Amino acid sequence: xxxxxxxxSKILSYEIAIYxxxxxxxxxxxxxxxxxxxxxxxxxxxxxSKGKTYQFKYRVWNINGPGLWSEIAYIKAAQVxxxxxxxxxxxxxxxxxxLILFQSPDDGGxxxxxxxxxRSPLLNTNWAVVSSYNGYDMMHTITTASGExxxxxxxxxxxxxxxxxxxxxxSEELQAAVAPLPSKPLxxxxxxxxxxxxxxxxxWLQHTDTMPATGYRVYMKAEEDLIHSIIYDGP
Numbered sequence: 193x194x195x196x197x198x199x200x201s202k203i204l205s206y207e208i209a210i211y212x213x214x215x216x217x218x219x220x221x222x223x224x225x226x227x228x229x230x231x232x233x234x235x236x237x238x239x240x241s242k243g244k245t246y247q248f249k250y251r252v253w254n255i256n257g258p259g260l261w262s263e264i265a266y267i268k269a270a271q272v273x274x275x276x277x278x279x280x281x282x283x284x285x286x287x288x289x290x291l292i293l294f295q296s297p298d299d300g301g302x303x304x305x306x307x308x309x310x311r312s313p314l315l316n317t318n319w320a321v322v323s324s325y326n327g328y329d330m331m332h333t334i335t336t337a338s339g340e341x342x343x344x345x346x347x348x349x350x351x352x353x354x355x356x357x358x359x360x361x362x363s364e365e366l367q368a369a370v371a372p373l374p375s376k377p378l379x380x381x382x383x384x385x386x387x388x389x390x391x392x393x394x395x396w397l398q399h400t401d402t403m404p405a406t407g408y409r410v411y412m413k414a415e416e417d418l419i420h421s422i423i424y425d426g427p
Contacts, residue, residue: 201254204228209261210236211247218249228253240269243301270301273353278364279309286343286402288335289370293351295330302355314346314367322349334370341370344402371403380410394424 205228209218221236223229240246245268249261277294284290296304306327311334312319322340325332334341341347346369353360383393399405407427411420 201256203230203252203254205230205253206232206250207253207258208234208248208250211264223250223253225253225258242269244269268301270355270357272358273300273302273304273355273360274298275361276307276351276353276363279349279351279366281366281368282331284368284370285372286370287337288333289341289347289368290331290333291349291366291368293330293332296353296360299353300355300357300360302357304353304355306354307351308354308359309349309351310362311340312348314348319350336370344371345369369403372401374399374403374405375401 205223207220207223207229209220209224211217212219221238222231222234245266248265248267249263251261252259273296276296280292280294282290282292291309293307293309307325308327309322309325309332310319311322320340322332322334324334324338324340336343346367349366349368350362350364352362377399378397381395383395386393394410396408396410399408408424409422410424412423413420
């Protein structure tokens with residue numbers, strides 16, 4: 193502050209006041225008479241509620257006393273939203289993939305104005321915005337016709353929330369491919385020469401779809417059982 197602005201006398205304090213809605217009065221919270229402070233930043237916690245707007249003003253003290261109050265500042269108790277959950281796979285084919293999206297669990301005290309969906313090839317760090325997404329639907333289909341994805345390619349997907357205070361952290365990533373789910377396999381067969389009275393060796397054919405299989409899972413249910421149990425889960 194210049195010599196003209198401080199009245200030609202050394203500044204002794206900056207006083208900040210908040211308007212108390214309960215008492216309908218202004219309340220000094222730092223730097224008032226008898227508690228001078230030259231701090232130019234201050235964090236106020238008492239009675240602050242997320243999403244509520246508060247009124248603040250301040251004035252400067254020198255040896256002659258306080259100057260005029262500043263204009264009132266209207267400040268909202270808000271921040272960026274919490275990161276949304278990761279997108280979830282819903283459906284896919286060779287020409288499209290459908291994702292389920294989820295809202296942020298906390299808007300940070302300010303209404304979320306949009307969500308931003310991004311994609312990246314699986315083994316690539318180049319993220320791009322999915323321009324076909326409208327920013328608010330909680331389900332979205334990306335097609336090969338849009339040029340944003342390619343058939344039988346693997347991708348990563350992530351999303352972030354945007355409000356008046358900026359963007360949230362990105363969600364965790366979903367890995368998925370633009371390809372159909374595996375086709376129905378042929379029945380398992382018993383390898384008799386390698387089976388015994390107390391063991392059964394099972395054979396099955398390797399998956400031959402265009403999108404390679406990442407693993408196989410075998411279930412078993414005896415006649416008296418009500419549900420199947422997983423007995424093999426591997427590549």
